[in-house]
Amino acid sequence: MIVFAIAAVSSRRMLRSVVYLLFVLVGIAGIFFLIDYNFLAAIQLTVYAGGIIVLIIFSVLLVHHIELKLEMAKPLRQIITAIACLIGMGTFLTTIYSHQFNVIENNVTTTTAQIGSKLLSYSEGGFILPFEVISVVLLAVMIGAIIIAKGKKLTNKSNN
Amino acid sequence: MIEGITIYEILTLTTILFFIGVYGFLTRRNLISILISVEMILNASVVNFVIINKYLYPDELQGVLFSIFIIAVAAAETALAVAIIINLYRQISSVEVKDTEVMKY
Amino acid sequence: MNIGYIILIPLIPLVVFLVLGIFNQKIKPSVSGYVGVFGLLVSAALSLYAAYQYFFVFGKTDGFYQTFSEKTVWMNFTEILHIDMGILVDPISVMMLVVVSVVSLMVHIYSRGYMKGDDGYTKFFAFLSLFTFSMYGLVLATNLFQIYIFWELVGVSSYLLIGYYYTKTTAIAAAKKAFIVTRFADFGFLIGILIIGYYTGTFDFETLNNPEGSAILNWAVTSFMGLSVITWALILIFIGGAGKSAMFPFHIWLPDAMEGPTPVSALIHAATMVVAGIFLVARLFPMFYFVENGFALNIVAYVGAFSALFAAIIAITQNDIKRVLAFSTMSQLGYMMLALGVSGYEGHDGVGYMASMFHLFTHAMFKALLFLGAGSVIHAVHSNFLKDMGGLRKYMPITNITFLIAALAISGVPPFAGFWSKDEILVAAYDQNKLIYYIGVFVAGLTAFYMFRIYFGIFWGKEKYYEHKPKESPLSMTFPLMVLAFLSITAGFIPFSEFISADKAGFEAHLNYPLAAIATLVGVMGIMLAWVFYKKESSLSDRYANALGPFYKWASDKFYFDEIYMFITKKILFKRVSEPIAKFDRNYVDGTMVGIGNKTVLTSEKIKGLQSGKVQDYAFAFIAGAVIIGLVFIYLLTS
Numbered sequence: 001m002i003v004f005a006i007a008a009v010s011s012r013r014m015l016r017s018v019v020y021l022l023f024v025l026v027g028i029a030g031i032f033f034l035i036d037y038n039f040l041a042a043i044q045l046t047v048y049a050g051g052i053i054v055l056i057i058f059s060v061l062l063v064h065h066i067e068l069k070l071e072m073a074k075p076l077r078q079i080i081t082a083i084a085c086l087i088g089m090g091t092f093l094t095t096i097y098s099h100q101f102n103v104i105e106n107n108v109t110t111t112t113a114q115i116g117s118k119l120l121s122y123s124e125g126g127f128i129l130p131f132e133v134i135s136v137v138l139l140a141v142m143i144g145a146i147i148i149a150k151g152k153k154l155t156n157k158s159n160n
Numbered sequence: 161m162i163e164g165i166t167i168y169e170i171l172t173l174t175t176i177l178f179f180i181g182v183y184g185f186l187t188r189r190n191l192i193s194i195l196i197s198v199e200m201i202l203n204a205s206v207v208n209f210v211i212i213n214k215y216l217y218p219d220e221l222q223g224v225l226f227s228i229f230i231i232a233v234a235a236a237e238t239a240l241a242v243a244i245i246i247n248l249y250r251q252i253s254s255v256e257v258k259d260t261e262v263m264k265y
Numbered sequence: 266m267n268i269g270y271i272i273l274i275p276l277i278p279l280v281v282f283l284v285l286g287i288f289n290q291k292i293k294p295s296v297s298g299y300v301g302v303f304g305l306l307v308s309a310a311l312s313l314y315a316a317y318q319y320f321f322v323f324g325k326t327d328g329f330y331q332t333f334s335e336k337t338v339w340m341n342f343t344e345i346l347h348i349d350m351g352i353l354v355d356p357i358s359v360m361m362l363v364v365v366s367v368v369s370l371m372v373h374i375y376s377r378g379y380m381k382g383d384d385g386y387t388k389f390f391a392f393l394s395l396f397t398f399s400m401y402g403l404v405l406a407t408n409l410f411q412i413y414i415f416w417e418l419v420g421v422s423s424y425l426l427i428g429y430y431y432t433k434t435t436a437i438a439a440a441k442k443a444f445i446v447t448r449f450a451d452f453g454f455l456i457g458i459l460i461i462g463y464y465t466g467t468f469d470f471e472t473l474n475n476p477e478g479s480a481i482l483n484w485a486v487t488s489f490m491g492l493s494v495i496t497w498a499l500i501l502i503f504i505g506g507a508g509k510s511a512m513f514p515f516h517i518w519l520p521d522a523m524e525g526p527t528p529v530s531a532l533i534h535a536a537t538m539v540v541a542g543i544f545l546v547a548r549l550f551p552m553f554y555f556v557e558n559g560f561a562l563n564i565v566a567y568v569g570a571f572s573a574l575f576a577a578i579i580a581i582t583q584n585d586i587k588r589v590l591a592f593s594t595m596s597q598l599g600y601m602m603l604a605l606g607v608s609g610y611e612g613h614d615g616v617g618y619m620a621s622m623f624h625l626f627t628h629a630m631f632k633a634l635l636f637l638g639a640g641s642v643i644h645a646v647h648s649n650f651l652k653d654m655g656g657l658r659k660y661m662p663i664t665n666i667t668f669l670i671a672a673l674a675i676s677g678v679p680p681f682a683g684f685w686s687k688d689e690i691l692v693a694a695y696d697q698n699k700l701i702y703y704i705g706v707f708v709a710g711l712t713a714f715y716m717f718r719i720y721f722g723i724f725w726g727k728e729k730y731y732e733h734k735p736k737e738s739p740l741s742m743t744f745p746l747m748v749l750a751f752l753s754i755t756a757g758f759i760p761f762s763e764f765i766s767a768d769k770a771g772f773e774a775h776l777n778y779p780l781a782a783i784a785t786l787v788g789v790m791g792i793m794l795a796w797v798f799y800k801k802e803s804s805l806s807d808r809y810a811n812a813l814g815p816f817y818k819w820a821s822d823k824f825y826f827d828e829i830y831m832f833i834t835k836k837i838l839f840k841r842v843s844e845p846i847a848k849f850d851r852n853y854v855d856g857t858m859v860g861i862g863n864k865t866v867l868t869s870e871k872i873k874g875l876q877s878g879k880v881q882d883y884a885f886a887f888i889a890g891a892v893i894i895g896l897v898f899i900y901l902l903t904s
Contacts, residue, residue, distance in 0.1 A: 005176075
């Protein structure tokens with residue numbers, strides 16, 4: 001997965017970068033499967049791997065010459081960024097490794113029914129409110145995306 | 161819980177993925193590539209949530225549910241980003257970052 | 266004695282100045298003339314009343330005239346060191362009040378006629394009132410700082426009045442010169458004041474002048490380079506006085522100051538401002554006398570005598586009548602200085618002090634008269650120069666007679682005023698210092714000579730061609746002439762020594778007949794010599810002038826002191842001292858400031874790049890910052 005991730009960010013061809021991302025996402029879905037979070041894995045595959053990748057591919061096709069080689073940033077910039085990332089990574093890993101996690105061994109499988117009932121429960125610990133808010137957000141995003149993507153023609157027509 | 165893999169290893173994995181995403185975000189010239197890097201960051205954080213949930217609190221479900229929301233928001237954000245990129249492309253006919261430096265000194 | 270009303274005397278001219286100054290454009294000229302004259306009339310009446318009260322009604326207490334003062338603390342530095350403002354009533358200050366009032370009043374009346382039709386008529390009266398206010402403040406000062414403040418004010422008024430014809434470049438230059446030269450001398454004055462303040466702890470005149478007070482008793486406490494510090498201070502203060510009184514070597518401004526209108530010359534440069542230096546030495550006379558056995562007083566005497574001689578020699582050669590009168594003033598001031606210099610303190614020994622003040626009094630009268638008369642002549646003939654005048658006695662009888670009276674007075678002919686005062690000076694000099702006495706007698710002769718040279722030159726001799734027939738001046742101008750002439754005749758009979766003396770006790774003065782006879786003889790000889798040379802037009806004077814050759818030229822060019830000073834300032838001071846300093850200032854000091862500005866600009870150009878407009882750069886900064894803060898938190902704050 002890491003290999004594909006690195007390839008995704010350093011590839012010089014746009015479409016290949018997208019495909020590598022797809023592989024990364026599938027890999028992550030695999031991790032979810034291993035954890036027995038089947039519902040989540042399914043969502044990952046449907047929404048991410050299916051929807052977002054398709055969206056990105058469409059946009060690539062709209063704005064891009066397939067044959068065009070992408071430029072990379074200047075080497076100096078790459079090195080500095082790489083160093084910063086390595087330092088950050090070092091910080092993170094040191095913190096993680098120095099912490100004692102109380103791992104509870106178990107084999108609990110979470111079913112979809114459990115997730116669903118939790119999502120829509122009114123009682124304490126229920127996620128009904130975020131659920132509703134997310135719906136509104138998605139609505140707003142849809143409308144916004146349409147308006148932004150329509151561009152000038154929309155405004156001209158409304159002025160006449 | 162995955163057999164034979166400790167939590168440390170998976171957290172290492174997500175960290176590496178996260179920072180690869182950051183590296184890509186800061187390095188790439190093309191707006192869509194930047195978008196791809198953002199996706200990678202978000203995914204890494206989703207995995208983080210889920211893993212913590214499974215390993216440390218297997219009876220609770222907050223991690224999973226929150227991850228669902230994260231995925232939903234990421235999708236929405238990507239849609240909007242693509243819309244903006246398309247609009248920008250109409251204005252300046254380019255999706256390079258270096259052509260969007262209008263707000264410099 | 267109640268002295269509260271005396272504060273009105275300076276305040277009235279101040280109010281007149283403010284009123285005339287603020288409403289300059291709106292007042293009609295004739296109104297401002299009346300306002301100025303009326304204000305001063307009130308002040309003069311109050312001064313005369315104060316003099317009457319002080320000398321006659323209140324009189325002596327235990328044989329001494331008392332000093333009255335009212336003061337308030339103006340600036341408080343410490344318990345001991347503070348600057349007060351107030352009024353000091355004392356024989357010489359009352360006398361000066363009378364002198365300033367009378368002369369100023371006469372000049373105001375005269376100016377109504379002389380300046381008629383001039384554009385800045387109101388301004389002129391405003392400045393005259395400002396000057397009168399400053400002079401009153403100066404004579405009523407209770408301490409060194411107050412006198413210094415009014416000293417500078419008088420200098421400012423003089424500057425304004427000399428430069429009154431501000432469109433003439435010579436007038437502007439003369440005003441600047443007067444102010445700068447006196448300012449330069451005042452620098453010495455200020456240092457002297459500070460030294461006295463530091464070493465005696467007080468600026469107040471009453472405390473300083475007390476012969477049993479600590480200031481005088483402890484003069485020997487600190488010394489510097491062989492002389493007491495207090496002596497140095499007194500010498501420096503004398504330098505300030507010498508500047509204002511046009512003593513050598515600060516005399517260069519007085520001849521040039523004649524560029525101002527003639528009433529100004531009469532008031533300021535004959536009767537009042539120039540005597541400020543004399544007044545200052547007289548004010549501090551006990552200190553001058555007692556400190557280091559009168560060392561500073563010796564310097565005063567020699568400077569005075571030298572100035573008197575120097576000025577008289579130059580006066581003989583000048584052709585502009587106002588310049589002659591200017592040098593004559595300098596010479597008479599030299600007399601006053603030398604009289605102070607040779608004076609004693611107790612009783613009759615203090616005859617020099619008394620004579621100096623007496624001569625100040627009489628000199629004010631006849632010198633003002635001379636100047637006003639010269640102004641009358643200049644007004645009629647429209648020229649300052651002797652060669653354009655002659656035979657005016659037919660046309661201007663009043664001016665003729667009054668000028669003659671004044672000329673006789675200054676020459677020391679009895680019974681006119683000058684005889685009495687000059688005689689007392691010579692008596693004082695005879696007892697103390699024979700050299701100074703001989704110089705005094707010689708100068709008396711020279712005085713008579715040059716005075717009658719211009720008298721005969723103006724009023725006798727061949728008539729010149731006059732464009733308009735000269736006529737006598739209007740009453741506003743001749744009235745003051747007549748009043749001053751009357752005073753020139755009668756002032757000599759005042760028994761001055763009863764009123765003014767060094768120890769404030771008064772003494773009886775007697776006429777020293779042999780010395781008086783010698784002085785009169787010398788004066789009459791001078792008049793005779795002038796008669797021979799100048800009564801009829803002849804080339805006799807020119808032949809003698811040529812015979813004296815280069816010496817004559819030196820004298821007529823005022824011994825080149827102006828040129829020497831110009832050389833010193835331009836070639837040495839400006840080039841060697843000021844220019845390098847200016848260069849340093851421009852290149853290093855300004856350069857540093859400009860350099861700091863430039864560096865700021867350069868730095869900002871370098872860090873402009875931070876605002877690159879690239880989102881990725883901002884994100885990079887964000888992430889780097891987050892990482893650093895994380896590091897800080899984890900390692901530094903929790904370890």
